[in-house]
Amino acid sequence: MQRLRTFLDSHCDNTAVVEIIDGLMVACKDIAHRLQLGSLAGVLGSAEQENVQGECQKKLDVIANDLIKDCLAGIPSVKGLASEEEELPVACNAKGEYLVLFDPLDGSSNIDVNVTVGTIFSILSADANADAASDAAYLQAGNQQVAAGYVLYGPSTLLVLTTGDGVFSFTLDARIGEFMLERQNIRISETTQEFAINMSNQRFWLPEMQQYVGDLLLGEEGPLGKRYNMRWIASMVAEIHRILTRGGIFMYPYDSREPSKPGKLRLMYEGNPMSMLVEQAGGGASTAFENIMNIKPDGIHQRVSVVMGSAQEVETAISYHVKN
Ligand code: FDP
Numbered sequence: 564m565q566r567l568r569t570f571l572d573s574h575c576d577n578t579a580v581v582e583i584i585d586g587l588m589v590a591c592k593d594i595a596h597r598l599q600l601g602s603l604a605g606v607l608g609s610a611e612q613e614n615v616q617g618e619c620q621k622k623l624d625v626i627a628n629d630l631i632k633d634c635l636a637g638i639p640s641v642k643g644l645a646s647e648e649e650e651l652p653v654a655c656n657a658k659g660e661y662l663v664l665f666d667p668l669d670g671s672s673n674i675d676v677n678v679t680v681g682t683i684f685s686i687l688s689a690d691a692n693a694d695a696a697s698d699a700a701y702l703q704a705g706n707q708q709v710a711a712g713y714v715l716y717g718p719s720t721l722l723v724l725t726t727g728d729g730v731f732s733f734t735l736d737a738r739i740g741e742f743m744l745e746r747q748n749i750r751i752s753e754t755t756q757e758f759a760i761n762m763s764n765q766r767f768w769l770p771e772m773q774q775y776v777g778d779l780l781l782g783e784e785g786p787l788g789k790r791y792n793m794r795w796i797a798s799m800v801a802e803i804h805r806i807l808t809r810g811g812i813f814m815y816p817y818d819s820r821e822p823s824k825p826g827k828l829r830l831m832y833e834g835n836p837m838s839m840l841v842e843q844a845g846g847g848a849s850t851a852f853e854n855i856m857n858i859k860p861d862g863i864h865q866r867v868s869v870v871m872g873s874a875q876e877v878e879t880a881i882s883y884h885v886k887n
Contacts, residue, residue, distance in 0.1 A: 567722065567733050567742035575726045579640035579660055580710055583686060587663070588714075588722065588742060590634040591682055594627045594668070595720040595735060598680070607675050621674050624648055627667035627682065635663055643695025645863045647832055652863060654695035661709065662687045662701055664863070666832045669713075670798025679717035681800025685836040686710040698863050705835030705856030712836065713800050721745070723807065725843040730807065751846035752810035755873040757792045759802050760814040767818035772851065775883040776814075787879070799828065803837050803871070807844055812872035812880065816851060825850070826868035830860055834867040847877030851884045 567588065571581040597604045606623045628648040635641045635655060642659030645652040647666040665684040673680055686709045693700035712724035720735035722742050730749040733742035758779055765773065782790040794811070796802055802813045815828050828834055838848030838855040848855045848871040855867060870880050 565744040567744070570731070570733075570744050574728070574731075575710075577709070577726070580686060580726060582640060583635070583638055583661060583663060584710065584712070584724065586634050586638045587631065587684060590627075590630040591714040591720075591722070592735065592740060593630050594623075594682065595714070595716050595737075597623065597626065598674070598716045601677065621668070621671045623674055624668050624671050631665055631667050631682070642689040642693070643700060645701050645831065647829060647864070652696055652698060652701055659695075660689055660691075662689045662695065664701060664832045664836075666829065669800050669833065670796075673796075673798050678796065679715060679798050679801040679804075681716060681798065681804075682714045683800060683832055683836050684712055685832055685839070701831065701863050702860045704859050705830075705838055708835060708839050708856075711839040713803070713840070715800050715804050717801065721804070723749075723804065723840060725840050727839075727843070730840055730844045732807075749807050749844050751807060751841065751844045751873055753845070753873055753875045755810040755812060755876050756789055757794060757805075757809070757811040758814070758876075759794050759796070759805075759811060760816075761795060761797065762793075764818050764820070767820050768816055769818075769884075771884045772814070772816045772880075775880050778883075799833060799837065803841065806846070806872045807840065810873045812870065812876040814871075814880070815869045817868040824866045826866045828867060828869050830855070830858060830865045830867040831863050834869055837869075838871060841871045845874060846872050847874045847881075849877055849881055851881055 575581050597606050628646050635644050639656050640659050640661050641655045643652050643654045643662050645664045663686055669683050670680040687703050710726040715721045722733040724731055732746040734745045735742050778785045778787050779791045817826050834855045841848045850868040851870045
């Protein structure tokens with residue numbers, strides 16, 4: 564079994580990126596430890612404040628954000644960072660060559676019920692003259708990402724990672740404090756009979772999405788000709804991890820609850836890094852109208868509609884939108 568650092572040193576020739584991933588994992592191990600202690604660590608419940616998106620922050624959202632920020636700021640190659648929990652980007656080291664964007668604790672509405680949550684991250688190159696304290700430095704399309712990954716805090720703590728050359732997963736061995744290589748070159752099955760979507764939003768979706776999901780529900784009696792099972796954890800990291808493990812399609816599509824916003828999930832630290840992982844594993848990642856990683860962002864907290872997973876099923880979902 565190979566340790567994460569040994570794997571990175573042999574697999575990735577960019578030493579700065581290796582150091583960033585290695586450094587990030589220091590914070591993630593700390594987050595995993597606090598999550599495991601739960602109420603004993605006093606980390607459950609609300610922080611009695613809202614983040615920039617107007618969402619109620621959990622105590623652990625704030626703690627995880629601070630832990631990752633402190634870790635990244637100490638890594639010389641990190642020029643700046645942007646987080647779901649920070650309104651503005653934060654400049655770190657003037658000579659740094661990389662920008663790190665992250666959602667410190669995705670699925671945090673699940674923390675208090677002891678359900679899987681995760682940290683998602685995306686690494687971008689920084690322009691030498693870029694101002695890392697301004698949004699503009701970070702507004703690069705997802706296809707510019709140098710690396711992306713997530714840490715899943717579940718029954719075991721896992722790191723799933725790509726540096727642009729396949730997807731690899733590592734399990735944290737808490738006895739020795741090391742992430743150990745678990746799966747190499749993960750591939751997502753092309754077809755699936757499993758979908759994940761928050762059905763309670765059905766009436767707010769576009770007619771095209773209503774029709775597609777309606778046909779999924781018709782099973783073998785409908786035009787898709789097969790019976791589908793549904794899974795909904797309400798934690799994107801857990802959902803994407805299931806898809807990387809046994810295939811499936813995950814959707815958080817546009818809906819009319821907040822018509823001016825293109826979706827619920829965030830492009831820069833949810834949509835893009837998950838799209839890179841899914842595409843590197845042979846899956847598809849779209850808004851249902853365009854490839855997520857081709858979107859030229861206009862804000863670090865920009866939202867996006869998400870349809871990702873098994874390639875053929877994603878194509879089927881897209882076809883409902885194209886034909887109308
Ligand atoms: P959360 O708000 O709990 O952080 O990105 C946000 C996210 O979780 C995803 O992980 C999850 O898929 C989705 O929102 C669930 O939201 P709803 O329960 O509002 O549908």
